[in-house]
Amino acid sequence: MTLCKQLSLAAALAVMACMGAAPLAATAQDMPAATAPAAPGDPGATPMTDQAVFEAFHGKEGIQRIADATIDRSVADPRIAEVFKGIDIAKLKTHLAQQLCYVLGGGCAYTGRDMATSHKDLGVNMAEMNALVENLQWAMDKEGVPFRAQNKLLAKLAPMKKDVVTR
Numbered sequence: 001m002t003l004c005k006q007l008s009l010a011a012a013l014a015v016m017a018c019m020g021a022a023p024l025a026a027t028a029q030d031m032p033a034a035t036a037p038a039a040p041g042d043p044g045a046t047p048m049t050d051q052a053v054f055e056a057f058h059g060k061e062g063i064q065r066i067a068d069a070t071i072d073r074s075v076a077d078p079r080i081a082e083v084f085k086g087i088d089i090a091k092l093k094t095h096l097a098q099q100l101c102y103v104l105g106g107g108c109a110y111t112g113r114d115m116a117t118s119h120k121d122l123g124v125n126m127a128e129m130n131a132l133v134e135n136l137q138w139a140m141d142k143e144g145v146p147f148r149a150q151n152k153l154l155a156k157l158a159p160m161k162k163d164v165v166t167r
């Protein structure tokens, strides 16, 4: 079990390391934050078509639990807590759950901003990215999502690194 877990993390980080997928649509990237529209942005990946993966996440309710647990753990994580200071956590949880549901093929609408716009002022580095991914993996484990399904989601999220990591 432990080995499986380590392999899963290693696989996720390997995927994270080899970025370079198609660029996201830049919507409000060049606008000052104060005037950026609240209009929905690109969720950053195309939806999966395999409903079995969505079901492995226990549908919308399971995904919301995973989003909540990932953010709660990250806010309390000394490695990255600082990044979440002053952030509307309830809104972040809602947007993260919408995004994960969309990417997992659950048919949810994403009403947050695109990944480049929403992360450009946060100054996130690679170690902080890895910390958040670990917290997401912890939340998926807690929900009982099998490693194969976990890795399918991580592979979809990995290319977003280029828009999230800015230093």
Ligand code: HEM
Binding pocket: 080, 083, 084, 087, 088, 091, 092, 095, 096, 099, 111, 112, 113, 114, 118, 119, 122, 124, 128, 129, 130, 132, 157, 158, 160, 161, 164
């Ligand atoms: C692939 C990895 C990531 C994904 C899929 C992701 C997803 C999201 C989503 C969907 C939002 C909501 C955007 C909005 O409300 O308009 C968001 C915002 C945010 N993310 Fe991430 N994120 C990732 C990595 C990270 C990392 C590594 C950190 C920090 C260590 C982080 C910290 C934040 C914070 C603080 C916000 C709120 C920004 C604001 O409201 O101004 N994210 N992220």
